[in-house]
Amino acid sequence: MSFSVELRKEADPIFNAIFEHPFVQGIANGDLKKEQLIHYVKQDFEYLNAFIRIYGMAISKCKDRKDMEMFNKQISFILNSETHPHHNFCQVADVKYEELQGYPLSPTAHQYIRHMLTVAHEGTLGEIIAVLLPCPWTYWEIGKRLLTEVNPDRSHPFYEWIHFYGNRTDSITTKFCARLDELVKEATNIEKEKMKEHFLLSCQLEYMFWDMAYKLEDWPVKMEVIQS
Numbered sequence: 001m002s003f004s005v006e007l008r009k010e011a012d013p014i015f016n017a018i019f020e021h022p023f024v025q026g027i028a029n030g031d032l033k034k035e036q037l038i039h040y041v042k043q044d045f046e047y048l049n050a051f052i053r054i055y056g057m058a059i060s061k062c063k064d065r066k067d068m069e070m071f072n073k074q075i076s077f078i079l080n081s082e083t084h085p086h087h088n089f090c091q092v093a094d095v096k097y098e099e100l101q102g103y104p105l106s107p108t109a110h111q112y113i114r115h116m117l118t119v120a121h122e123g124t125l126g127e128i129i130a131v132l133l134p135c136p137w138t139y140w141e142i143g144k145r146l147l148t149e150v151n152p153d154r155s156h157p158f159y160e161w162i163h164f165y166g167n168r169t170d171s172i173t174t175k176f177c178a179r180l181d182e183l184v185k186e187a188t189n190i191e192k193e194k195m196k197e198h199f200l201l202s203c204q205l206e207y208m209f210w211d212m213a214y215k216l217e218d219w220p221v222k223m224e225v226i227q228s
């Protein structure tokens with residue numbers, strides 16, 4: 001069994017829990033509140049900004065141009081394409097995308113971003129790919145399952161979202177898995193264990209991110225903005 005298949009197997013309960021989560025089921029049946037969609041987009045916009053920065057950190061650890069190109073393409077994908085699913089949510093919530101940008105991070109988004117930043121700062125290239133992988137992988141599987149199980153027509157409010165994530169043929173997930181399986185061959189047992197730990201923690205945080213949006217999670221103590 002390849003390392004990436006082993007990772008996917010271990011994470012299976014988390015992948016299933018993500019698919020069953022009421023936010024993801026809300027995408028399936030078109031049943032989400034405006035505030036939930038808005039909270040998700042506010043947090044995900046900042047999350048993807050952090051993701052771009054972490055790709056930059058990954059590039060700083062690349063030894064050859066093939067790896068640099070892989071991350072560079074992903075940066076462009078976030079900047080130019082991944083705005084589409086956000087636009088879909090904004091349209092359904094009847095808000096302008098620009099109005100949802102620049103908000104402070106909620107506790108879970110903060111935790112997920114810090115987790116990735118720590119690994120990017122301290123880890124090897126293989127560890128960085130492991131920590132990033134659940135992001136594309138869980139969305140790809142959600143998209144594919146919603147495509148087959150819901151098979152939405154154009155009147156479905158989240159038709160665009162489901163097609164965007166479910167219809168990826170040149171999936172970055174496949175590329176990341178292949179590269180991780182190569183890198184793990186040169187890794188020590190300790191590094192391999194770390195890769196697994198980072199991957200599984202990111203999977204848990206993917207679940208928590210949906211939960212954060214669904215429950216409109218905020219910091220426990222509300223703070224007034226003091227104008228100076």
Ligand SMILES: Cc1ncc(CO)c(N)n1
Pocket residue numbers: 044047048134135136139206209
């Ligand atoms: C939190 C999160 N995970 C994964 C994706 C897919 O890129 C996303 N947009 N946001």
